[in-house]
Amino acid sequence: MAETVRVKTMMPPGHVRTPAYLRGKCGVIERKLGEFANPERAAYGLKKEMQPLVRVRFSMGEIWGAAAENPTDTLEAEIYTHWLEKVI
């Protein structure tokens, strides 16, 4: 059973790699990609900190709502897990 997650809606200033248009949107974890250096620290020259990265699959209907031309088409984005919350 695919795990459903929601991208956090927070908008901190500074360098983050989580696309703004996906904040608050729900998707399923398509695969786990392993651990990568957190860009939010690397961008400021801070000590390296590894974070798990996953690929999340969203439906166009979820992202664009009624404006989606093909709501069942999907989009995948690679997102660090500290940006994701579980959806029960």
Added chain:
Amino acid sequence: MGGQQTDAKLPEDHDFALWEKRVDALMVLCSTKGYFTVDGLRRAVEDMSEDAFDTMSYYERWVAAVNQNMIEADAYSLAELGERMELIKARGATYGEATAYKEATDG
């Protein structure tokens, strides 16, 4: 920029100028030497004003972002940078002038 509407179109494919290739090489060199990573480059570019995206070219933004990161990494001081820029400015504005300047000053 940032999902905003624009009428601007991407320029046609073009060959890069020598200085642009040098900026690209500089970025590779800086990250290989461990001064900073591409994350730092992106952060410095994003921190620029919106105006920078209209008034500066792609590699002009890059070289400014490389410099910002190199200052933060303590690779050189602002005074050292300023003095070096003065020396290079004295060579002239073009590669041709710089070559002539070098030939004249090498005696």
